[in-house]
Amino acid sequence: MTEPSTKKSRSHPPYELLYWPGIPGRGEFIRLAFEASGVSYTDIGNESKEGIQQILALKADDSLGADGNSPAFAPPALRIPGEGKGGKPLLIYQTSCILSYLGDRLGLAGEDEAEKHWVLSHALTALDLNNETHDTHHPIATMKYYEEQKEEALKKAADFREARIPKFFGFFERVLKANKDQGQGKYLVGAKLSFADTTLWQVLDGLKFAFPNELAAREGEFPLLFGTFYPSVKEEKGIKEYLASKRRLPYSQGIFRHYPELDRQK
Amino acid sequence: MTEPSTKKSRSHPPYELLYWPGIPGRGEFIRLAFEASGVSYTDIGNESKEGIQQILALKADDSLGADGNSPAFAPPALRIPGEGKGGKPLLIYQTSCILSYLGDRLGLAGEDEAEKHWVLSHALTALDLNNETHDTHHPIATMKYYEEQKEEALKKAADFREARIPKFFGFFERVLKANKDQGQGKYLVGAKLSFADTTLWQVLDGLKFAFPNELAAREGEFPLLFGTFYPSVKEEKGIKEYLASKRRLPYSQGIFRHYPELDRQK
Structure with a gap:
């Protein structure tokens, strides 16, 4: 578990990032957008031990979606309480779709x-x-x-x-x-x-x-x-603070892996 | 060269699809959006022999973009005369970005x-x-x-x-x-x-x-x-008409290729 990502802004809805804990992965593109703009979000997978259950439920092979949302193929997903149909949470997925949604709202x-x-x-x-x-x-x-x-x-x-x-x-x-x-x-x-x-x-x-x-x-x-x-x-500013924080996770066995044999040989 | 894709609607700008001639490829996703909605477009690569020059220019390794547009990585691209900065053509690329742009405008x-x-x-x-x-x-x-x-x-x-x-x-x-x-x-x-x-x-x-x-x-x-x-x-309706037209190109050596050895063996 990393330190909470709660930051200054509270004029935004309480955005929730749903992504695997412990790795930067594709979730990192969403984190960087929030961090660069100084808007708060909850990193569900990393901020509580139980968070991963929500990510597993999201991508379950029998999921028909929750709260009236269309099913999601894979994390990352973004949940926005109150923004869905009938005041329920809205859930969207696909990294670039989430960035497109947030881009307008975060000024990016x-x-x-x-x-x-x-x-x-x-x-x-x-x-x-x-x-x-x-x-x-x-x-x-x-x-x-x-x-x-x-x-x-x-x-x-x-x-x-x-x-x-x-x-x-x-x-x-x-x-x-x-x-x-x-x-x-x-x-x-x-x-x-x-x-x-x-x-x-x-x-x-x-x-x-x-x-x-x-x-x-x-x-x-x-x-x-x-x-x-x-x-x-x-x-x-926001990126620099984030990179110095414990919220920035190290690369390990995700998308970016350091296998010396795959690199240029000196 | 296929038959012109000029159709009924003229309340839209004269959309221009920039994609390789002769194959469906990723251009097909854009064509289908136009055809499904019955909105006219020009398929630059397929409607004139010289069209391919514009696609080669688009992806040239030294291109800095045209008409004040940011460079494009690869086709498909969409050019919309009059919609760019200072009344010049707007040029956007990436299949999903083009679909997102057109989606609102075509009712899709x-x-x-x-x-x-x-x-x-x-x-x-x-x-x-x-x-x-x-x-x-x-x-x-x-x-x-x-x-x-x-x-x-x-x-x-x-x-x-x-x-x-x-x-x-x-x-x-x-x-x-x-x-x-x-x-x-x-x-x-x-x-x-x-x-x-x-x-x-x-x-x-x-x-x-x-x-x-x-x-x-x-x-x-x-x-x-x-x-x-x-x-x-x-x-x-629009899809059915399109599939029966000469504008619909056959699959060949593009994304979808029929290599029997890669298929399930009976």
Whole structure:
């Protein structure tokens, strides 16, 4: 159990994050949005021992949804008391859908219609990179052990490092460059922080943990991304406080795993 | 080149779909949204020989975006003349982001805030299944040939058929069941067609092409999904007309490929 994430704002509904305890995982993209904006939320899985039961119920193979909500495929999910039909809790799932819902409410969604859709698009692209990272250690079967698919993982990770990482990093470098007048290399869209920034930042941070050699060798190729964007987002007030807190969970056996054999060999 | 997709409605802006010519691919999810709602669009890649140049320009490795738009990672993209900054065209990308943009405008996004987010969530889950289908024939490297990763594809496809297909189908069966009072097994959310329905329908249709043995063996396990939902969406007026037109492209070497060795062996 980590320290409660209760923070200053109380003009918002009491948001509840439903995600596995003990790992950053896909829940981290939602946590970062709350933390960056200083809006309070309850991290159900991490703040009580019984919390995990709610997450297991959410994804049960026979669930027909609760409180009149449509069923959810997998965590993370967001529950918002009072916002559902007939005053019941609203429950939504899928990381990017939750970010889209919160983006407007937390002031992280861009300033106008165009920016709003670019923010969502770029967040989705960062989440694609997140998924591809997961697949480097699980290229064949999500539910089997890494050791059972290590041979394939070595091949997948080589392609990821050599083809996918430069493609994604090169793209985001161009997004920052195209927005440099407004964003100064610090923001992907417009002149302020959005959930596209926090989402991409988390993926870059996870990649630094999982592929330290590869990232160290690549950083110089993408000066805006690693020279300006990454350190700048890390210093955003809410993010900086969060990273220094016990609420920030260490990487371990989730999406970002450090298997030295999958990294660039020195 | 296929026949022009110009249809009745002219109260909408002249939407332009930017996607590779000749294959359904991820562009098909956007086409189905337009066709289901009877709103006209131009399919740039398929309606002129020169169209592909615009798609290549969109994803060029040195693109900084056009008309003041943020760069796009990959097609599909949607261009909407007059809707961008300063009256220029707006350009957005990522399938689910485009569907989210169009959903409100085409009447395919659900009736209220709760339904709107469930529609987006379920569409995202159907698109996850679409991506996992792609990975059955390309588990190691997107840019290499199937024949170069066939051994791994056999393993990936076995897990997909045995673990992933029943998980996704079981989930969508429950979504239909939970909404049966309103949706009658025909709609995932609420009492009318949404882009979650058209998106899931397309994935099911593609899977029937790619894994005919597996699907034939599985259909009876999911009576709402295959007995009601699939045939019902296929009969929706706009969809039915579209499927009978030359605009509907055949599956070939895109996401949905029929490799008999990856299917269930009889």
